[in-house]
Amino acid sequence: MSTYLKKAIKTPETDERETQKIVERILEDVRSNGEEAYLRHYGAKFKDWDQKLILTKEEVAERGATIPEQEKEDLKFAYDQVYGFAVKQKESLLEFETELYPGVTLGQRLIPCNCAGCYIPGGLFAHAASAIMSIATAKAAGVPFVVAVSPSHDGKTINPAILYAVSLCDPDVFMMMGATHAIAAMAYGHFTGKPADVIVGPGNRFVAEAKRILFGQIGIDVFAGPTETLVLADKTADPYIVAVDLMSQAEHGYDSPVWLVTDSKEVGEKVLALMPKVIAALPNPEVAEISWRDYGEIVLCADREEMAKVNDDYAAEHVQVIAEDLDWWLKKLVNYGSLFLGEGCTVPYGDKTSGTNHILPTKKAARYSGGLSVGKFIKTVTYQKVNKEANRKIAAVASRISRIEGMEGHARAADVRLRKYFPDEKFDFEVYDHKPYV
């Protein structure tokens, strides 16, 4: 039986109903009033607003180029890793054609969506890496038209690090817009004339709710809630590393849960003692203090089997394993968004630069979905060709099953072929004779 050395006093829950109302009102406004609704909204939000929502490619490149060289190199490195991994992912998906029964050719095609929308959050941090995660992945997937958006704080421009990352990824359109308005503009194709087929990227609760409401009409990546990290650590783990790693993820927001699951009471207790100190050493410790206090947990398990089981129940967005026998963990764990094996890597590596995507499932969505990958932009569709001879079998079975199911019209679509391709044949089952109207 696992026990808690520390238990959360809150669980991630947003004020859902209120958020939903606000989002629905904005969606209704832009649906009925079109582009004018955005202009009205931003006009009220920004004093002396110049009515500029789209930055041209040149403007993005020019403003992005103002960051220091080192910063450019680092973002370029991150871009190359993320794009490189996405290309490998693309290569891991294959089209095929197969003939399981003579004359019946079945195939699978992989078709990228026509238009993708990528949301890059603003808010507390300058999410340069997020721009890379969504846009570069869409590009690697082969999406022919990509719209990217990110909120401006003054109505005039955006953090140049984000713009540099955007210019590396080269979307077709870049707009300065945030929250519900940004999602709506992409979904309805306002200002671009290109409604997005799929909208991806992390964001605040308004972004997440807008994506949720519009889902169906558009595809989305994952439900993005507050970011989560779970560390699995055994007795070999360095408690300082564990504590710093947990702290690094608790800084995301007041509601970001971090969890430690361990089978070493000693490691658990040391980390528990270290956490307040490591957090207090931050220049702005307030967020991490609150999220650790409210959402942080330390679970003590009997053995690694139980740790794996607890992990799969939490189904966390990020999972780090700082323990012996990493291969065992890689084989055993089934629920996580992205896995960090060994002390040599930590969640911020994946967040920023190592190459795996950081747009990942939260709130247990890892039970049914991985994170953003090229596959989220690619449709797996099927096709078939059947030769005349194969109709003798396929049409006959289709016809009979249709009648068992009570679907006479379906049966006749098979029958009309049996009669046409085998005009003199006698069948030992019901085959309808169409009247010749042509």
Next chain:
Amino acid sequence: MATYLKKAIQKTENDDFKIRQTVKEILDRIRRQGETAVVELAEQFDGWTRDFIVTRDEIEKLVSQVPRRVKDDIQFVHDQVHGFATRQRESLTAFETELSPGVILGQRLVPCRCAGCYVPGGRFAHAASAIMSVTTAKAAGVPFIVACTPPRGESINPTVAYALSLSGADVVMALGGVQAVASMAFGLFTDRAADIVVGPGNAYVAEAKRLLYGEVGIDVFAGPTESLVIADHTADPMIVAVDLVSQCEHGYDSPVWLLTDSATLGRKVIEIMPKVIADLPEPAVARSSWQDYGEVVLCENREELVRVNDDYAAEHVQVIAEDLDWYLENLNNYGSLFLGEECTVSHGDKTSGTNHILPTRKAARYSGGLNVGKFIKVLTYQKLSKEANRTIGAVASRISRYEGMEGHARAADIRLRKYFPGEAFDFEVYNQKFYL
């Protein structure tokens, strides 16, 4: 410019507020009262008062009522669907790559632990649907599969029972509607909450899946089934008409569309549709759906046919025209494609092997249909050597600070200090204080 030879007088409604409200209320009630609510709802809607779980014995008894030939046909369908799903599974690969020295990045393909498959009842006995969902989940490697299908009279439909047992469902429940979807999602009666719920159903089932999405994964939004036929002057109008009729029998709101660049063909099909429909033993549904939703669009050339097709983004698309390879190459939006006169939607619906659980209402813009990939999570992992921390740790630290994320930076810094003690860095690297 495309013109309409026949235009729908009704459009499929995307948002049915009334249905959404009803489903929300039922889901809330089941959340509050759990199994008790489901028991009451099943009695109210299906008149069902017995256990929901259909026992092995009962399934055997049902299966024994299924005639030999039906069994053979169902077995054939199963083998085709399973064969295709297996090929699909093989088309997805796990990999490990080292893009930068010492940085191992990998992709794993992990099946969901529990899938819920809904098999509709309603006007038809959907034996093929049972195969489409359960067999595909099996081929994906899902270790536990729950299937629900509404009872009809004394039990569930025997053919459906046979299809489910052949496909390998672990638990079969005689349960339909919103309460079935909720029971699978919450793990009621089985204690196994489904990670993903799939399968077609009526508007209530579809809305329940939509509302639960997030808590559980789902396959696609299943609205009324749709068929689009692209036909040129070489097409046999009789075949086209029979195919359109075969798909408008699904329901009063099932749209069928013909796109053609031959006015002669279009007019001929319009002329014979009412006759072909009238020949059906029960023509009412098809007559109404053709009248309300059927369309015939005349295009100038095949490029326009393709453009209009991609706007419709239909669930099923048949091409009865010359140069099939060109269409395969150029069409972008469809759930499943049927190339040439020799195959029809019925072939795919019932037997050829591709899945018939497909995106409707333009969801084909962003999603294919049910396939093994819907049950499989594409997960990533990474391992780094200490030496690789020199690059990755440094870049991660700096980018974190550009972004204003000091905590993130320190998780990188503590490793730089630990792995490279005594090293001088030409950028900010935090010195972790030691407290214990």
